[in-house]
Every structure is written in C-alpha cells, then in structure tokens.
Amino acid sequence: MPDIEFDRFYRYDDLTRHLRAFADEYPGLVRVESLGQSHEGREIWLAVVTNAATGPDVEKPAFWVDGNIHATEVSPSTACLYFLNYLVTRYRDDNAVTRALDTRVYYIVPRVNPDGAEWALADRPRYIRSSTRPYPYDEEPIGGLVVEDIDGDGRMLTMRIPDANGPWKVCPQEPRLLVRRDPTEFGGTYYRLLPEGKVDQYDGVTVAIQPKKERLDLNRNFPEHWRQEHEQRGAGPYPTSEPEVRAMVAFIAAHPNITGAVAFHTYSGVMLRPYDDRDDKEFPIEDLWTYQAIGRKGTELTGYPAVSVFHDFRYHPKEIITGGFDTWMYEQMGAFAWTIEVWSPQRQAGIEDYKFIDWYREHPLADDLKMLAWSDEALDGKGYVDWYPYEHPQLGKVELGGWDSVFAFRNPPAAFLEKEIARFPEFLLWALLISPRLELYESGR
C-alpha cells in the first residue's frame, strides 16, 4: 500500500514524491510524465493510468481528471490522489476497476497550477486566483487595503469598525452575527466591515481594497469564446497564452481518445456542466439528454446536484463566463466534461436546496444561525470567530472576527477532507466505462 494519507493538502515536493511512488509501486498500471512546465518552471504532472499489458493508452477510450487550476482550491489535488490510489489498490479485486484499466485509460493531472498552489500552501500563505504571473500589469499596486493576517494568528478574518454611517448592526437574536441596518434607521451602534489587512498609504479617509498584482484566471484562458481583458478580466492576452493551459490544450487536442472529463474545483458541492455562456435551448438536444442522464447518475453516486452553469451557477445574472474548460471540452473536443465543485459548508450545516452563488447575495437569517451552530458544533467554533479587540496600526481600535472562510469554505477542513473526496471514485469509474469502445475484427477471406 502506498504510504499516503488523504486528510491533508500536499505541497509540490510531497505531491511529486507521492506520484513517483505510485509509478514505482505499480509500474504496469501507472506512468507519470510531465504535461509541460508552469510559469515558474515546475513540471505539471500527469499520471497515465491503464494496464500497459493490454495495449498503449492512445488506443483506448480515455477520461481526463484534473484539479487545482485555481490557486487556493487545493483539496481537488488530494481528490485526484485519492482516486489514483483507489484505482491501483482495487485493481484485480474490483470488477469495474479491473475492466476500466484493462480496456480504458485515465489521464489524471492532480495539480494544473502548481505555482499558485505553492503560494496558497506556504507557511505565510498568499491567496491569488490562479497563476503567479503578474497580469495585466507588471507594476506593484499602490494604496488601499492589503488583505493579510495582520495579527499573525494564522487566520484572515473580517475587521469590524464602529461607524455612525456603517451599514451593519448587531443581530438581536445572536450578538456574534451582524445584520443589515435599515437605511432609515439611526441613533444606534453601526459598523463598517473590511477584510482583515493593513492599509497601504492611508490618507485617513478612504479604504479601498488594493487590487492584486496577479489577476489571471486560468479557467478563462481556454480557446472557446475567449474574450479580452475589457470584456472578461483575467482571461490572459490571448487564448492558451498561459503555459499551464497551453499544455493541457495541446495534450487533449492530441488525444482524441478522450471521451469525457472532470475538472475538480471548490466549493459549492455541485456538478456543473456546459454551457457556461448559452441557454440549454442552444444544445443539440441528444447531447443535452446525454448530459442530463450523466448528471442524474452523478447525483446518485456523489450526492451533488448536477446543473448548467448558465442556468444555475452565475456570478451575476447579466454576465456570463467564457473561455472555461468544460465548455471548451464539450464544444470543441466533443467530450462530456464537468466541473465538480467540491464541498458545501451550507449543506454541512443542514441547509438543503440553497441556490449556490445566489445564496451569497441573499439568504434568510435562519441560514446564518444554522451556519453558526455548525461552526460551534462541528468545527469547534473555528469557522465563525467571535469578535475580539485589535489595535490596528492605521485604523486604531477595531475588532477582528467573523467567518474564517479559508478554513471553513474554500476547502473542507482537513478532518472532513477524506470523507468528502470519497464521493467521487464511483462516478469517475462509471463515467469512463460508458465510453464507446471501438474494436475492429479482420474477417477471414
């Protein structure tokens, strides 16, 4: 058995060591190669998983699995390693695994963006969206609030600042929570909220959030309806401009045996399918039916609902995403591709049937109370932190507290990780086994 645990997030060197160990221990099943190099020159590892004795991978139907294209979404890397381990340790004992690896192949890329993940997992972490390459500007940003762990306790929380014009007030039912103040209400104690951080070149009045120097989003850099910076931020100077995406696109385009794909992201506990940018009415109807059938099976096996990005997962009702992986895979490569958002803190707290991104715009107070109760019970109070005083170097007396979203939202906390990623192997197996397998027989003359 490989010496690996699934209740943690691996930094690059450990990830590399574990992948090599799989290849060393199961040479007939696992081959590890480099897909290409990241912006900072790290190898982007690809595990080719198939029974080498039954023929080369390129002659078998294939399924693509990747994770961690977004810097802080590190649990998907562990999900990929978990699946790899699931395959090699069950081969021969499990009929479905054996048939999948004898007749078909997985291409698994646990960490598409090793540079960004290394920042996220550093001892003093820096959180960015994707690649560490500065974009769109090379200059250091000037002024504004720099989000960071100012009191050095390992958490990035919220700052609560008393302000007669502040939009927040203490919730009557639960004093740790803040609720919106009615615009006509006055005379009470109100607060302004800012992310935890220090203020660069503070003028004593304004505090805007400082934009990051690294603003690429690699999941907007794929060559399907790619749009430039003024239309969609972070998409890069041209499609596949970024080495990580270029390496993926080159490999996938050269492997027409790939019939389906899952890209693991976090969070929301949902399976997302194309289109990202179009109504379901635009789908060739047979493809839509197929996607819906795969989605139903996915929900049955993973417990995650399956929805269209365009219809059910939009950051803004009047905006669409383009240049993403799943729609590119479907539209140009003809593969049934999914984006799986791992982990749902809301569902953990017992909130079912909530509307993913819409929930952040608006939700009932009862949901906040459920979330807080979950933090107290399941997370030992470490999810939502009660407010405590802090002498801020620029802003004076403030309080720190609120959700530690990195701990509770962005990835499953370590103690919950293995249980969450154990949802996926059965679906990934099924999704490869449904691939068409063409065999040619020579007829005797």
Ligand SMILES: [Zn+2]
């Ligand atoms: Zn993501």
